[in-house]
Every structure is written in C-alpha cells, then in structure tokens.
Amino acid sequence: MTTPISISRRSALGVLAGSLLAGAARAETGAGAGADLGGVTLRVAYYKGGWRPLLQAAGEDKTPYRIDWKELNNGVLHIEALNGDALDIGSGSEIPAMFAARQNAKVRFIAVTHEDLNTQVTVAAKDAPIRSIADLRGKRVGYVRATTAHYFLARQLEEAGLSFADIEAINLTPSDGYSAFASGKLDAWAIYGYNGRLAIAKQGARVLKTGVGYLSGNFPIYANPKAVDDPLRHAAVTDFLLRVQRAYAFANRNFPVYAAAVAADTHLPVEDLLDQFAHRSEDYALAGVTPDVPETHQRVADTFLKLGVLDVRTEVGKFWDTSFNEAIAKGAAKLATL
Template sequence: MKRLLVVPAVLLLAGCAPATNTATDDFDLRVGALTTQNVLTLCQASGGLDEPVEEVGGSVTASDPFPAFAPAAEALAAGHIDVGSSGATGVLTALAGNPDLVIVAVEKNDNDSQGIVAAAGSGIASIEDLAGHTVAINEGGTGDYLLRKALDEHGMSIDDVEAVNLAPADAATAFSSGQVDAWATWDQYLVSAQVDLGATLVAYAGDFGAQNPSVHVVSREFADAHPSGVNALYRGLVACADEVVADPSILADAYRDAGVSDAVADAIISHRVPTIAPADEEFAAEFAELASFFAEQGMTDGVIDTSSATADVRTWVEG
C-alpha cells in the first residue's frame, strides 16, 4: 500500500558525500514526480513501480508532485526524496549546486516534444525571423537552452532577440495575450500554443540539433545504498513506457485528467510517445556536450563536470 510522503519546502543544500554500500532488504524509494506527465509521473501514479521495487525488498512512497525540477532538486539535496525528473538542462543546472545527483534513465522520442512557436500575426516563420522580437524563456532551463541553441545553429546569438524570463504558466499568459511574440517551450505548452492559440511552429528541437531529453535522476546516497533498488526503478520505468507505447491513450487520458483539452491530448499522442533508455556512454557524451554549450553561452561558470552524473544501471545489484 502506498503512503503519501509530504515534503516541506527546503533550502538548497550542499551535496552530501556519497554513502557507503549499506544496502538492506527494507527501504523506501521516495518518488518526487512532476506535474508533467512524463514516464516517472505516469508510472508512480499507476503503481507500476511497486512490483519491481517490492521484488528487491523495498516499497514506494510519493511526495506531492513538484511543478518543476528546481524544488525537486532541493528535496533531493536535502534527502527528502530519492528520485525525480527533469529535462537534461535542469539536471545540469542543479549539478552546479549539488554534484551528488545521478541520471539513471533517459526518455527517447523523435525530439519533437520541445520547440519554438510564434504568435499568429507576428510575421515570424523561421529562426532568423526571431531577430528583434520578444521570446519567452525559462532562464537557465529548457526554454533558455532551446532559444540559444536555435540561434547559435543559425549564426545568431541571444543578443539578437529580447529574451523574457517567465515561468511556464506566466509565459502561457504572456503569449496568449500578445505580450511576447514567440515562446521556447515544451510538452503540453508547445502543443497547446499550436492547437488552442493557433501559433506558428517555428521549429522543433530536433530541427536545430537540441539535445534535452527528459531524464530521471536519483541521489547518489540512494544509488550507493540501494543499487538493486535503482535497477528496479529502471525496470519499472521501461515496463511503464512500453505499456504507453502499446496504448498511447494512457498518456492522453493522463493529460486530460491534468486539464488539457481533448484536442491537445490527441495532438500530444499523435507524436511518438517516449521509451526508456539507459544513461549509457552515448548519453554521457551528449550530456557532456550540453555542459560545454552552457559554458560557451555563459549560462554556467565554466564547464560543469558531468563525468560522475550518469550511470547505466541495467546490471546493478546489491553487493
């Protein structure tokens, strides 16, 4: 039976030292899911993590969902949760303050769940057309990265536009009311802008080489103490993702329950739904490239060391 773990607001703490391998047959995997309907959110809500975790002697508890990774990262740093989700950019930013985070699973799709849209009537139809216009982003996160990457790939820079830092909900309001001309965004926000507001798709992330998949991350303390628990988490995510691939209506229904329109839910699943892949050597190289890009753009103070921030956990067991 799942228990609800209520996580209070916490301050971002310095990273904890990795724990020694003190694995037991009795542990809680404390899940800090997001309000976004990613694989971890769906899997925790459906109970899909319970069986694999119980097979290795653990149980699953859940916090109230987090609206973004930043507060989830604070909870991870403070030891209130063990696993959370983010775009790769969010984890990279968090690593600057807490190096004891490990990406253990990566969502793979056609790289068309993130992108840039422009308001109808703005005259913006291409990346080059963004010059001189206002663009909503979430500074240091997915939107900021998408905009900078798109501009860079087209020989432009962030100085060529007027970037406006807004949280997703505020960006949606600003975009719908004409306060900004374009929006670098993701997931239901990207689809809703097109379906509900008639926005023009300027480009998907894959069109300009952006690499910011959704990832699932655990604290190093939990990873060191319960490697078979992390392996069970991974196996549960794979199974849940496979279920959604077989029946995408699961994802559509989750979005409807979260409040999006039927048209938006249907449009979301018209794209390939994600599968789960390991944070293997290929992903580790991509993540290191992302760190280099952040440093080149002045988004971080130097290149963040990502060498210990990924792990292929498919063979992890207690030892």
C-alpha cells in the same frame, strides 16, 4: 555551434567503471529484488501528464513501497529539491543537470528517458508577423532559463545569425510564460511539455521549430545520493525505474489509454495528444547509462560555456551512476520478447 567534446571515450569509460565498482559493492552488501520494501517511502517528483498518470494508466502504480508524489514542472526545481534532501527521484533535461554539476550539487544521474522532441517547441503568437526564427529579431521571446528551452532557442538563434542580444529575452516559469503568451505579452515562446501543447491547442500558437536536431534526446533521471547508497531505497528505486520502463512500453502500444490519463491530468484535448503521438520523433523509452550519454551531456555543458552561461568548464561525467544498468538491461530484454 557546439565546441568539441573534450571528455574522451576512455575517460568516460573510466568514470563509468568506477561507478560500476561502487554499484557492485552495494549489491554485495545491500538489498536485492527480494527485499521487504514495505517500510520504504520514495519521494518522487513528476511533471503534469507524466510519470504518475503513466504508471496509473499502465497498471504499474501498485508498488510494494509508498510513493510520495510531488508535482514539480521544472527540472531546476527537481534538482533543488534533491540537493536539499526533500526528494529521492526527479527528472529533467541535461541542462539543469549540467548546472547541478557546476554547483557540485548532491545529485546523481542514474538513467535516461527518451521522449518526443516534437513537444519541445519555439512558437509564435497566432497573429504575430513571425514566420521564422530570423523574424524574432527585436521581438519579446519567452523562455525558461537553464532548461532545454534555453538551449534549443540559443542554437536556433545562432543558426539564424542571431543571439540572445538580438531579442528581448524574458525568463519565465512555464506557468507564467503561458499566462504571458495567452495575454499577448510575448511575441514568441520557447517552451516544452504540456504548456507548449496548451499554447498550440488553446492559443493558436504556430510552431517555428521543434527540438529535433537541437537536443540529444537524452533526458536524465536524477536521484538523491542517499537513496542510491541506501540498500533498501536502491532496491525501491530499481523497482520504480523498471515500472516506468514497462509503462513506457505499454504507452507505445496502447497510447489512447495513456492519452486519456494525460488529458484528465492536463485538460489537453485527447485528439491533440493522439495527433502528436502519431507524429512523434521517437517512442517513449527508459534506458541505462551507456558511455555516449555522459559524452553527449559534456557537449551540452561545453556549449553553455561558449555561450557564457557557465563561468568555468564543468565535468559532468562523475555525476553519472551506472549501478542500475544491469536491472534496466534485463528489463529491456524482457520487453523485447513481448
């Protein structure tokens, strides 16, 4: 399915080395851990049930800077807001990040989160005569363009000997997709996050496939270059990343507490969230930018080129920034001692 990775480990390391040098230059002249961040405001996008309730549940929400939270439940929207200088931090999958690189958007990728890939699902309507991906031929299938749903659906279809040309593919936002699925206008739906969980819990959707085996598990954290380059905001972003890192570790150990916060934010049944966590593909985590991260991202971009979604080959490596790596590694080392 995927084309060979043509970005070599040496070239990836070169990109990362250059980014490290830039980060070191910032550290020599910029603010550090003791900086006064009282006058800083970070504009942070989050998904319903995501970072905001996570930090609150873990007691990590009392920051020395102000956070202007913006709920944006689509990675493409995060990228657009960052590119328009309306946001400082966002997140999403490798796919919106890939399109951002193709458009040379004003964005950097500064870390990755690892999350449960079982929340990335292709589901069939409760009464639809669909038992496998092969049964999607000729059916009305919703998806979200330029997201993980687009990517894993394409790979699942090809694995079954099909393509987008063999289905009635309908591009919908997550909320519009849920409405269409609930009203019977879709036979199946490729979706991620709480909308997929709602479809299963409330609409009796049946899971055909999850994202396991189709997605890398790397979900980039996006940043505004202005925030990365400004010493005070760089320090605030560093603090924010470490709070998310600690909050994920808290959630892994105390998931019922986080589940209650997610349920309050999404109205999903706590029991369903606990069951999902019990069957998770991996623990929550926040990690730095290791050399394999841009390599894996390049594989995704090359796949979309093969699918004809991208018009030219897109090099994603130069958008990855490693200036937060040292702080993230130190944070992980502290957590490992707990």
